[in-house]
Amino acid sequence: MNYHSTRSRAGAVISAQAIAQGLCGDGGLFVPEQFPAVSGEELEKMQKESYQRRAERILSKYLTDFSKEEIRDCVSKAYRSERFPGGPAPVVRVGGGVSFLELWHGPTCAFKDMALQILPHLLTKSLKKIGTGRKALILVATSGDTGKAALEGFQDVPETEILVFYPKDGVSRMQERQMLTQEGKNVAVCAVEGNFDDAQTGVKQIFGDRKIRERLAERGLMFSSANSINWGRLLPQIVYYFSAYCDLCAAGEIRRGEPVNFAVPTGNFGDILAAYYAKKMGLPVKKLICASNSNNVLTDFLTTGVYSRNRKFYTTISPSMDILVSSNLERLLYDLTGRNAEQVAGWMNRLNETGEYRVDEKTLAKIRELFHAGFCGDEETREEIKSLFQSKNYLCDPHTSVAARVYREYRDKTGDDTPTVIVSTASPYKFASEVLKALGEDIPGENEFAAVKRLSALTGASVSAPIAALESKTVRFSYSCKKEEMSGTVLKLTDSKFV
Numbered sequence: 001m002n003y004h005s006t007r008s009r010a011g012a013v014i015s016a017q018a019i020a021q022g023l024c025g026d027g028g029l030f031v032p033e034q035f036p037a038v039s040g041e042e043l044e045k046m047q048k049e050s051y052q053r054r055a056e057r058i059l060s061k062y063l064t065d066f067s068k069e070e071i072r073d074c075v076s077k078a079y080r081s082e083r084f085p086g087g088p089a090p091v092v093r094v095g096g097g098v099s100f101l102e103l104w105h106g107p108t109c110a111f112k113d114m115a116l117q118i119l120p121h122l123l124t125k126s127l128k129k130i131g132t133g134r135k136a137l138i139l140v141a142t143s144g145d146t147g148k149a150a151l152e153g154f155q156d157v158p159e160t161e162i163l164v165f166y167p168k169d170g171v172s173r174m175q176e177r178q179m180l181t182q183e184g185k186n187v188a189v190c191a192v193e194g195n196f197d198d199a200q201t202g203v204k205q206i207f208g209d210r211k212i213r214e215r216l217a218e219r220g221l222m223f224s225s226a227n228s229i230n231w232g233r234l235l236p237q238i239v240y241y242f243s244a245y246c247d248l249c250a251a252g253e254i255r256r257g258e259p260v261n262f263a264v265p266t267g268n269f270g271d272i273l274a275a276y277y278a279k280k281m282g283l284p285v286k287k288l289i290c291a292s293n294s295n296n297v298l299t300d301f302l303t304t305g306v307y308s309r310n311r312k313f314y315t316t317i318s319p320s321m322d323i324l325v326s327s328n329l330e331r332l333l334y335d336l337t338g339r340n341a342e343q344v345a346g347w348m349n350r351l352n353e354t355g356e357y358r359v360d361e362k363t364l365a366k367i368r369e370l371f372h373a374g375f376c377g378d379e380e381t382r383e384e385i386k387s388l389f390q391s392k393n394y395l396c397d398p399h400t401s402v403a404a405r406v407y408r409e410y411r412d413k414t415g416d417d418t419p420t421v422i423v424s425t426a427s428p429y430k431f432a433s434e435v436l437k438a439l440g441e442d443i444p445g446e447n448e449f450a451a452v453k454r455l456s457a458l459t460g461a462s463v464s465a466p467i468a469a470l471e472s473k474t475v476r477f478s479y480s481c482k483k484e485e486m487s488g489t490v491l492k493l494t495d496s497k498f499v
Contacts, residue, residue, distance in 0.1 A: 022225030112149035228270030267323035
């Protein structure tokens, strides 16, 4: 299995190179040359298997330069019970043909753990395979959850250093505290005076800066990424869609071969793209429901074919979705255009130069057939949190609530009663103050841990252990920079050996 850029067909690479490099030299994203099929018989076998075994099956189809033993080693280390008590990715059924796929039972209480617990193991093996002789400097831009999950995953991993940039006022207080208290000798965190798109654009520019790459090479470092632009981040996310389907079959909720819908809250389009890739591999998926908050650039694009970041940016109570430039959309467009790299490169250039592009009618028709898109504001998000708790006794965070609201509106509008899985992306305790407000209570001041305790007392839902342990941790980082200073910050922090 080789990998190509979404912007050119030149220079195919093996998966180890794609994972180690993260981003293509031409600015494009690595994509597999084909999507291997999962047969009905194999799907039936997976129903009886553990999550770990399911992951081995899916990953081995793409990582053909890895041995079975290497893949098994990565999987067993990533998804061990110490990191995912009770097991990863449980499916919680709430009735009416609706289930929640809970992806937040890992060490940072967010769905990013599902990929970022395995990526460090994939990356270190990839570095050895391609024999660079250099350490990897992982650069991450985060809208909240990716940063902490990446820091936790790469903490003290040999031959790696990791630097996370986050928007100074664009994450929740709990998300910020998770990052600023991160332990490890090879980690650093820096706030950026701007929004997530500023941080993400800055990281992409740094990746493309030849002079910085050369200076880091002199220090024995090479860039890599832990954002979902890295194939090693995206690939593990395909697994949990297969796993959810198998769990529903095993529980008798659906019959094998019966289609399901997936409703996914997304900003950077990576999580829902993984569901699309699962569908390409043969998973019976009817509709992919793309849920956005007030930053509804994806809703507009998936319904009109016009992508425009030239719009107001909103800071919402679902901050991980506060994004106007959805990087993984490029991978979808590459596939829907029949792998037309020149066309995709043209659209991405226009986005960079003018802030918008329009796809052709043929591509738009394919998008509309595959996806339904919707959005809701903060008030509707709060209403859905309250409604779910009162009607289903199900407590969810503001991102999951967005997906639940958009799905409910889709079902009411279309009458589609296909069994549906709503992807639950974070523990409600990561956003305790906002969830508490949605339930009609408030904690004076900004004491997030008081909100955690009150929310638990009010609902009876147990507090996620990593959140409970966070209150006593010491803040370690106070770095801050302007968006124009990000490249200099990278050089400064690597000079100082981070901490």
